[in-house]
Amino acid sequence: MDALPYLQSHPPRCVAGFNCQLIDLPEFPGDVRNHCDPGFEFEDYPTCPETAYRLLCPCGSSLHYIHGYHFTSTEGKAPVDLFVGPHFLECAACGKQAELLDLEKHGYDAxxxxxxxxxRSCGTAGVFECQTCGRQPSETLIIFSYSGVEDLLASPDEKTAGREQDLFDWVTVGATCAKCSKLQRVTDYECA
Ligand SMILES: [Zn+2]
Ligand SMILES: [Zn+2]
Known part of the structure; x- marks a missing residue:
């Protein structure tokens, strides 16, 4: 069963505060994935149905500040600077704040x-900063990955039926800087 048409017409509930524009899957050239799981291996990245959305404030603006926590993990071989959740977006035009992602509530395991x-909630609260320009609003993209979703759709049970779009096992947030137009990875999580 092809899960994509269902997933593409059902954005997850975590982005309900936004107008979601379905987009082609973005690429992050030359970027080492910033990952919040110290046991992560690059080969772990899935090949499975994925959806990507550009997030607009209800006021129509596509530019947001992405809030989260700047945190340096020392669990790996070398310290890694991470940007961890919970995340919310602050519209650069009207100031509206809306929840984006909280791994205690969103994703397969939660x-x-x-x-x-x-x-989660480690380090210092702040906004995502462009590697070149520092603090700038950005267009925010979010990518959801769904390993095994075909099985869920083919044989739903009472825990999963109608919620398949919320049962993503990976999620990636990207930002296109309003000043330099560079697309950067903000954060990503394994959720299953
Ligand atoms: Zn707004
Ligand atoms: Zn920039």
Whole structure:
């Protein structure tokens, strides 16, 4: 069963505060994925149905400040600077704030009551900063990955039926800087 038409017409509930524009999957050239799981291996990245959205404020603006926590993980071989959740967006035009992602509530494990294994609320609260320009608003993209979603759609049970779009197992946030137009990875999480 092809899950994409369903997923592409059902954005997850975590982005309900935005007008979601379906976009082609973006690429992050030359970028080492900033990952919030110290056991992560690059080969772990999935090939599975994925959806990507550009997020607009209800006021129509596409430019936001992305809020989260700047945190340096020392669990790996070398310290890694991470940007961890919970995340919310602040519209650069009207100032409206809306929740974007909280791994205690969103994604496969949290939705099904399995807990949250990601760094969360660690470090210093702040906004994502462009590598070149520093603090700038950006167009925000979010990419959801769904391993095994075909099975969920083919044989739904009462815990998953109608919620398949919320059961993503990876999520990536990207930002296109309003000043230099560079697309950068903000953060990503394994959620299952
Ligand atoms: Zn706005
Ligand atoms: Zn920039």
């Amino acid at each position: 939705e099904l009551g399995h807990g949250c294994y990601s760094f």
